[in-house]
Amino acid sequence: MSEQDHEPSRLNRRQFLKYGAGAGAAGLLYSSGLQARALATKSRIVILGGGAGGMAMANRLSRRLDGARISLVEPREVHHYQPGWTLVASGVWNPEKTMRPNSRFVPNGINWIRQLAAGIDAANRKVELEDGSQLDYDYLIVATGLQLNYQLIDGMSPDLVGSHGIGSVYASIEGATRTRDAIDAWIAQGSGKGIFTAAPTPVKCAGAPLKMTFTTLSRLEASGRREAFQVEYMAPGDALFTQPYINDFVKQRFDDQGVTRRHHYRLSAIDPQARKAEFTFVGPDSEFTSHHELREAEFSREGERKVVTGYDFIHVVPPMSAPDYLKSSDLIAQDGPFRGEWLDVDMHTLQHNRYPEVFGIGDVIGAPINKTAASVKAQAPVVEANLIAQLQGQTLPRRHNGYTSCPMITGIGKAMLVEFGYDNDFAFLPSFPFIDPRDESWVTWVMKDRMLQPAYYAVLEGRA
Amino acid sequence: MTMTGILTILMYALAPFLWLIVTSVVLLLTVQLLAHLRGYRILGYRCLGANLAAIAVGLTGLWWIPLFTHSRLAYVASVFDWIALIGALFATAILAWLVLHPLSFLLRGKSASSA
Numbered sequence: 001m002s003e004q005d006h007e008p009s010r011l012n013r014r015q016f017l018k019y020g021a022g023a024g025a026a027g028l029l030y031s032s033g034l035q036a037r038a039l040a041t042k043s044r045i046v047i048l049g050g051g052a053g054g055m056a057m058a059n060r061l062s063r064r065l066d067g068a069r070i071s072l073v074e075p076r077e078v079h080h081y082q083p084g085w086t087l088v089a090s091g092v093w094n095p096e097k098t099m100r101p102n103s104r105f106v107p108n109g110i111n112w113i114r115q116l117a118a119g120i121d122a123a124n125r126k127v128e129l130e131d132g133s134q135l136d137y138d139y140l141i142v143a144t145g146l147q148l149n150y151q152l153i154d155g156m157s158p159d160l161v162g163s164h165g166i167g168s169v170y171a172s173i174e175g176a177t178r179t180r181d182a183i184d185a186w187i188a189q190g191s192g193k194g195i196f197t198a199a200p201t202p203v204k205c206a207g208a209p210l211k212m213t214f215t216t217l218s219r220l221e222a223s224g225r226r227e228a229f230q231v232e233y234m235a236p237g238d239a240l241f242t243q244p245y246i247n248d249f250v251k252q253r254f255d256d257q258g259v260t261r262r263h264h265y266r267l268s269a270i271d272p273q274a275r276k277a278e279f280t281f282v283g284p285d286s287e288f289t290s291h292h293e294l295r296e297a298e299f300s301r302e303g304e305r306k307v308v309t310g311y312d313f314i315h316v317v318p319p320m321s322a323p324d325y326l327k328s329s330d331l332i333a334q335d336g337p338f339r340g341e342w343l344d345v346d347m348h349t350l351q352h353n354r355y356p357e358v359f360g361i362g363d364v365i366g367a368p369i370n371k372t373a374a375s376v377k378a379q380a381p382v383v384e385a386n387l388i389a390q391l392q393g394q395t396l397p398r399r400h401n402g403y404t405s406c407p408m409i410t411g412i413g414k415a416m417l418v419e420f421g422y423d424n425d426f427a428f429l430p431s432f433p434f435i436d437p438r439d440e441s442w443v444t445w446v447m448k449d450r451m452l453q454p455a456y457y458a459v460l461e462g463r464a
Numbered sequence: 465m466t467m468t469g470i471l472t473i474l475m476y477a478l479a480p481f482l483w484l485i486v487t488s489v490v491l492l493l494t495v496q497l498l499a500h501l502r503g504y505r506i507l508g509y510r511c512l513g514a515n516l517a518a519i520a521v522g523l524t525g526l527w528w529i530p531l532f533t534h535s536r537l538a539y540v541a542s543v544f545d546w547i548a549l550i551g552a553l554f555a556t557a558i559l560a561w562l563v564l565h566p567l568s569f570l571l572r573g574k575s576a577s578s579a
Contacts (some may be wrong), residue, residue, distance in 0.1 A: 329488030454476030
């Protein structure tokens with residue numbers, strides 16, 4: 001097993017400035033009595049995944065726990081700011097802007113295991129690693145993120161992104177860059193049909209398929225030949241977005257901008273050489289079911305309706321789920337809408353429903369909304385407080401209200417700050433009284449373009 | 465949000481523009497210092513040209529500030545958008561004045577000043 005304590009190579013200028021500023025702020029915190037006291041414990045804590053959720057928890061727990069043996073299982077050396085990928089695919093950002101070394105964020109004293117997890121034995125509290133070794137834990141934080149299931153679309157592979165008119169902002173940073181190039185090539189053609197799809201499963205950043213449509217519309221309008229391009233949006237359900245007001249707004253805006261909407265169709269196959277896509281009618285009950293349930297229904301149906309259509313550009317949104325090794329573990333939901341596909345946690349306490357020593361954070365959890373970095377910001381303090389309470393045998397003190405946020409880009413240069421939670425039919429939960437979530441705004445765009453990435457890094461460091 | 469959180473966000477937000485901030489501050493301080501060494505006093509010198517030029521520089525922000533943020537003036541729509549943009553224009557004009565006013569003194573000399 002290749003494990004080693006993470007040691008910074010040197011104190012660079014950035015760290016010096018940060019710690020200088022941080023020292024002053026820490027002084028303020030101590031003097032005002034706001035700094036939480038560290039809890040002494042010898043517990044073995046394993047954090048699966050070093051994305052937004054895992055890294056935030058690594059930083060928070062390393063500060064809150066004294067003597068804990070914390071392991072972070074994360075093979076990647078590069079941390080990707082995924083909320084920036086839509087801006088890369090829209091031609092606004094350079095891809096380099098979204099990447100930072102993971103070593104910048106991994107706290108000292110953490111056992112950073114640069115491997116993939118291969119399995120979880122929840123009954124015996126063991127994580128199996130890629131090299132066959134095992135990692136015992138007393139407490140487990142599942143922050144694996146999710147898995148992109150391109151293979152569930154016949155003929156589709158992430159390697160195709162950027163060729164044959166295929167784009168997919170989700171594939172990777174390279175995929176987002178190649179998506180930008182594919183859109184460029186389509187616009188350079190001067191005319192043609194573009195199809196934008198959505199997935200029949202919960203997805204991360206549910207606004208991304210809509211954002212890609214809106215930013216492409218901006219670029220088509222800027223080309224001066226908007227009328228020469230056909231744009232279609234194929235949705236697997238009746239809704240385009242969970243939040244009711246925004247859903248109605250987007251539908252109306254698509255209609256106003258000449259986007260043809262078709263509902264209850266999922267992308268089921270693609271023929272890249274012929275530039276043809278097959279869509280399968282999935283019926284009005286498809287929304288927010290797991291792909292597992294969808295496939296069961298699909299395979300049991302005779303003579304299902306299919307539509308095959310040509311395209312010049314297609315934006316593919318793959319079905320998504322928890323990673324395979326998690327799906328084959330006992331931590332996966334056994335019943336309900338997330339069965340077989342997502343982590344089985346209480347969506348308020350974020351504690352596992354059957355294994356109290358296990359908590360979940362981020363995209364992997366079974367919840368109707370919440371697969372955004374903004375959700376991680378809201379979830380991290382809940383997991384921290386509840387895990388520490390669990391360590392002490394106390395009642396879990398904090399509840400997550402489902403807060404999630406999507407800066408809904410409605411064109412290159414404008415956006416809406418959509419923040420909402422579980423309650424009251426996904427009612428708005430605005431953070432700023434001076435920003436109306438129903439308004440398109442330049443300031444919201446500036447936040448997306450300039451401020452949310454710094455805020456994200458503060459979340460990674462456990463500072464926000 | 466803790467103070468460290470705010471500082472962390474500011475640090476990451478300002479880092480790409482550190483060169484611009486440092487250059488602007490150096491320019492501002494250099495011009496102010498040179499002018500002060502030659503007898504310039506901020507309230508003791510008047511120059512309509514510098515005032516108008518600073519206002520003009522501020523107003524150019526209507527074009528370049530939205531552009532700098534990958535946007536356009538047409539998208540400055542809500543009341544808060546305008547408050548933010550006017551604040552940015554005002555700050556730009558003040559900074560321009562703090563450079564142009566002493567610069568004008570240096571170029572024109574004391575002969576033009578009238579207390």
